[in-house]
Amino acid sequence: MDLIARSITHSYGGMVVLDDVSLTVRSGEIVAILGPSGCGKSTFLRILGGLEKPRGGRVFTQGEPPAKTLNPLTYVFQDFALIPWMSVEQNVMLPLEHHPMADAERRARVASALQRVNLTEFAAVYPRQLSGGMKQRASIARALAVEPAILLMDEPLSALDAQTRDLLMDDLIRLWNETRFTAVYVTHNLAEAVRLGHRVVVLSRRPGRIRDIVEIDLPHDQRAESSPDVIRAREILWSLIREEAITADREISDAG
Amino acid sequence: MPDNQAGGATPGAEVEVPFRASGFAPTRVPFVAGATFAAVLALWWISTKAGWVSEFALPRPDEVLSSFVEIASNGTLVKHLGASLQRLLIGWTLGALVGCAVGFGVGLSSLARSSALPLVSAIFPIPKIALLPLFILWLGIGEISKVATIAFGVFSPMVIATFGGVDSVDRGLIRMAQSFGVPYWTIVRRIVLPGAMPAILSGTRISASIAIILLTAAEMIGAQYGIGAMVLASGNLMQTDHLIAGVLVLSAMGFAVSQIIGMFERRLLRWR
Numbered sequence: 001m002d003l004i005a006r007s008i009t010h011s012y013g014g015m016v017v018l019d020d021v022s023l024t025v026r027s028g029e030i031v032a033i034l035g036p037s038g039c040g041k042s043t044f045l046r047i048l049g050g051l052e053k054p055r056g057g058r059v060f061t062q063g064e065p066p067a068k069t070l071n072p073l074t075y076v077f078q079d080f081a082l083i084p085w086m087s088v089e090q091n092v093m094l095p096l097e098h099h100p101m102a103d104a105e106r107r108a109r110v111a112s113a114l115q116r117v118n119l120t121e122f123a124a125v126y127p128r129q130l131s132g133g134m135k136q137r138a139s140i141a142r143a144l145a146v147e148p149a150i151l152l153m154d155e156p157l158s159a160l161d162a163q164t165r166d167l168l169m170d171d172l173i174r175l176w177n178e179t180r181f182t183a184v185y186v187t188h189n190l191a192e193a194v195r196l197g198h199r200v201v202v203l204s205r206r207p208g209r210i211r212d213i214v215e216i217d218l219p220h221d222q223r224a225e226s227s228p229d230v231i232r233a234r235e236i237l238w239s240l241i242r243e244e245a246i247t248a249d250r251e252i253s254d255a256g
Numbered sequence: 257m258p259d260n261q262a263g264g265a266t267p268g269a270e271v272e273v274p275f276r277a278s279g280f281a282p283t284r285v286p287f288v289a290g291a292t293f294a295a296v297l298a299l300w301w302i303s304t305k306a307g308w309v310s311e312f313a314l315p316r317p318d319e320v321l322s323s324f325v326e327i328a329s330n331g332t333l334v335k336h337l338g339a340s341l342q343r344l345l346i347g348w349t350l351g352a353l354v355g356c357a358v359g360f361g362v363g364l365s366s367l368a369r370s371s372a373l374p375l376v377s378a379i380f381p382i383p384k385i386a387l388l389p390l391f392i393l394w395l396g397i398g399e400i401s402k403v404a405t406i407a408f409g410v411f412s413p414m415v416i417a418t419f420g421g422v423d424s425v426d427r428g429l430i431r432m433a434q435s436f437g438v439p440y441w442t443i444v445r446r447i448v449l450p451g452a453m454p455a456i457l458s459g460t461r462i463s464a465s466i467a468i469i470l471l472t473a474a475e476m477i478g479a480q481y482g483i484g485a486m487v488l489a490s491g492n493l494m495q496t497d498h499l500i501a502g503v504l505v506l507s508a509m510g511f512a513v514s515q516i517i518g519m520f521e522r523r524l525l526r527w528r
Contacts, residue, residue, distance in 0.1 A: 084528070
């Protein structure tokens, strides 16, 4: 299933946060959206999955989702959004409950999702007992359980420490190689975008516009830090976002 | 730091850094609670025994105890306590259920918020006991007017606690559920209700103590049976021993209610 955004424009009050953003995400690719804080990239992601209504423009999907898909557009949130009074297993089960299916299948989906993120032995644990990395893996398991056609990931690693971030990045790459899911991955972290994205969309600061789209035509396992292609991609991206980052850093926050 | 190449040793004697972060962390010391009660009882007993306080104003603890045993054994206590508990239970349950329902309405629907919330805010500051005479005129002097006063008094704090709880539920969790297509009422049941539960339970605590105050006041205004009526009658007959026994029963009642709520809190909020 492809995801197509046409001329998305959005504003809060009088402030334009997205200005005429158009993007097509092809089935099976990971599109990283890179931009400084306040460029409207998270807003764009919320618009893509129907969690926010844009002032202008529309979002379409094209093609049928896979047969097992229960929720074609599925989010992974930065703050995990795990329900504190439900165990890991119950959290993963929640989005399956309202779908008519045999209890055994529901259980099987939960078990397989937990197994894919290596959380099987923590099924009965409450979120507060988990580390940040395990929380995000639980939330990824919840997303996997509905067999999404397109994953919408909103800075999924930003709330984690550097080492955990590396481990989870490896997990994401492994999962992608297993299932070749389609994903939009929003981040302000250049390294993450280069590591994961097949295309990196660079957004400018307010109003958010597409500055450039950088293709990284390299399999994930050939993206070593020292690889010349990776270094080049980083340099191109850094030159695109450097000035924006400096301006962003000097600005007094009014958007929160 | 012996490995530090940059700095040399500073001359002078070593001075230990003193610990400064003490205090401001009270804990519970064992047996002090019991000792405090014993001390108060002893002071009470000594001051009445020695005649510092007239026996008419404050009877001796053992007299209070014997009058408690008397009313407990001759069935007086059961009769009064039974009447009180029944009013408390019916009145509180009624007020709390309706209050919770309205609180959810105010928390979830714009229409209910715009219509019911101003009304509840207007009702809230009225001392509900002032409405008892009106309820007596409407509903008669019997049980219904007392139960209605209690229910009414419980209603508005329950509404306010519940809708505050509903408002405080993490919107991120609700958006998450919506992003997975979870139906509205499932979200209310599985996310909003448990998320609001801490606030609802603290509202339960507040409204239960309001209910006991209203119960006693209503029984003092017009009731044949009930702990409030018993306390008032003992006062009129200058039976201070009975009076104090009644007050202690009220204290025990409040304590028991708060223990029960505490039990629910531990059970329902285990995830915290």
